[in-house]
Amino acid sequence: MKNFFKAAVxxxxxAALTAGxxxxxxxxxxxxxxxxxxxxxxxxxxxxxxxxxxRPENSLSAFRAAVEHGFGAxxxxxxxxxxxxxxxxxxGLSRVTGKAxxxxxxxxxxxxDYPLRGSGERIPLFEEVLEVFSGETPLIVEIKTxxxxxxxxxxxxxxxxxxxxxxxxVESFDPSVLMCLKKKYPDVIRGQLSENFLRSKPAxxxxxxxxxxTNLSTTFLTAPDFIAYNWxxxxxxxLRLMKKLYGVHEVSWTVxxxxxxxxLEAEGVVPxxxxxxxx
Numbered sequence: 001m002k003n004f005f006k007a008a009v010x011x012x013x014x015a016a017l018t019a020g021x022x023x024x025x026x027x028x029x030x031x032x033x034x035x036x037x038x039x040x041x042x043x044x045x046x047x048x049x050x051x052x053x054x055r056p057e058n059s060l061s062a063f064r065a066a067v068e069h070g071f072g073a074x075x076x077x078x079x080x081x082x083x084x085x086x087x088x089x090x091x092g093l094s095r096v097t098g099k100a101x102x103x104x105x106x107x108x109x110x111x112x113d114y115p116l117r118g119s120g121e122r123i124p125l126f127e128e129v130l131e132v133f134s135g136e137t138p139l140i141v142e143i144k145t146x147x148x149x150x151x152x153x154x155x156x157x158x159x160x161x162x163x164x165x166x167x168x169x170v171e172s173f174d175p176s177v178l179m180c181l182k183k184k185y186p187d188v189i190r191g192q193l194s195e196n197f198l199r200s201k202p203a204x205x206x207x208x209x210x211x212x213x214t215n216l217s218t219t220f221l222t223a224p225d226f227i228a229y230n231w232x233x234x235x236x237x238x239l240r241l242m243k244k245l246y247g248v249h250e251v252s253w254t255v256x257x258x259x260x261x262x263x264l265e266a267e268g269v270v271p272x273x274x275x276x277x278x279x
Contacts, residue, residue, distance in 0.1 A: 026216060026238055028248045029223040034189050035249055037167055038270060041072040041138050042261070045254045045274035046089060048073070056096065056116040058087050060124050063132045072138040074253070074272045077126055078146065079153040082107040085126035085160065091146055097123075104146050126160055135166030140228075140251070140272065142193065143172040150176035158185050171228050171251075173213070178222035191251060192222060195230035216242065226251055228272070231264065 047062025048055070048069060055061040058075055066073045076089045086103050093101045097114040103123070106114075111122045133139060141161070143153055154170075154177050161168060170181060171191035181190045197210035205213065212218060216227065216238040226249035229239050234252065242248040253272040255261045261271045261278060 023241065023245065025220040026242050026246070027223075028219060028227070028242060028246055029190075029225050030246060030248075032189055032225045034167070034169075035225065038072075038138055038169060038189070039268075041070075042278055043072040043074050043138075043140055043251075043270065043272045044069075045074050045272045047075065048277070049274065051118040054119050056118050056121065058089055058096075058124070059116055059119060059121045060128060060132060061119065061121060063124075063129055067133060067136050069277065070137060071278075072140065073133070074140040074142060075129060076142045076144050077153070077157055078103045078144050079149050079156055080107060081105055082109075083156065084108040085153075085156055086111065086123050087126055087129050088123045089144075091144065093123075102146075104149070126157070130160065130164050130166070133166055135164070138167040138169075140191075141168055141170045143170060143174070143177045145172065145174040145177060150174055151180050153177075154180040155184075158188070161188075169226070171226075175218040175222050178218075178224055182223055189225045190222075191226040191228050191249075192216065192219065192224040193228045193253075196233035196236055199233065214238075225249060226270075228253055231255060231260070231271075 044066040046057035048065035048071060049057040049062035055065055063073055075087050078086045078088060080086050088096060088103055091102055091104060093099055093103055093114055096116055098117055099114055108125060115122050143157055145153055169189035169191060171193050173193040178190050178192060181188050194213050194216060197205055197214045227239055228251035231252035243250060251270045251272060252264050255271045255273040256275040258276055258278060261273055264271050
């Protein structure tokens with residue numbers, strides 16, 4: 001009996017230490033100035049796009065429409081071969097242009113050969129998008145890394161943003177981007193993008209990485225100001241614990257229903273929406 005109690009105490013102690021380490025690993029950065037301004041806006045996913053009206057996603061016309069309606073916007077940035085920054089979601093351009101190419105392998109001059117489907121527009125450069133917003137409404141800038149270019153891409157994005165007078169934050173699925181922001185650009189509001197990767201099973205992530213990213217297990221290294229999580233997966237335990245214990249800011253993507261948007265906003269969540277124009 002004595003040995004049994006010793007074993008039970010050892011197991012309980014180990015479990016408590018493990019639980020404590022897990023909870024500590026979820027601690028975000030807190031009280032970074034600027035978030036209250038972000039909460040005042042709704043964010044159009046890849047701009048206020050509507051292909052039927054000739055406004056493709058991540059196009060200048062979609063971004064102009066967002067500004068005209070008073071919305072902020074979420075957008076995606078890639079580093080090109082010549083050091084320019086392209087605003088497009090996918091690294092591969094087949095879906096949005098109908099032509100097979102990898103944007104990281106192109107130059108700004110090449111983009112003229114890849115018009116966006118449904119319009120005569122080409123893929124815009126990051127500077128062009130910044131000019132559209134001109135500080136009128138905020139931006140959520142998603143950094144899309146490829147082939148280990150996290151630091152080079154982050155530096156290039158921040159070099160452009162250092163000259164921009166508007167409100168913005170930066171997010172990425174890649175924790176390396178947040179590490180770079182934490183080390184070199186600590187004043188920038190930074191966010192970790194995630195979802196339940198054990199459900200979505202992306203081919204580019206191994207099973208251990210899917211588990212780490214789903215459970216936000218890199219938080220202790222990256223100290224994000226907010227978590228941008230797929231709204232479908234909001235019940236994920238790590239996200240719920242971060243909100244309850246640490247009051248982490250939450251962004252939800254991608255919201256396609258007006259009633260869902262209102263419900264999220266009632267909880268203090270910042271929505272990224274598409275497919276409708278909120279009232």
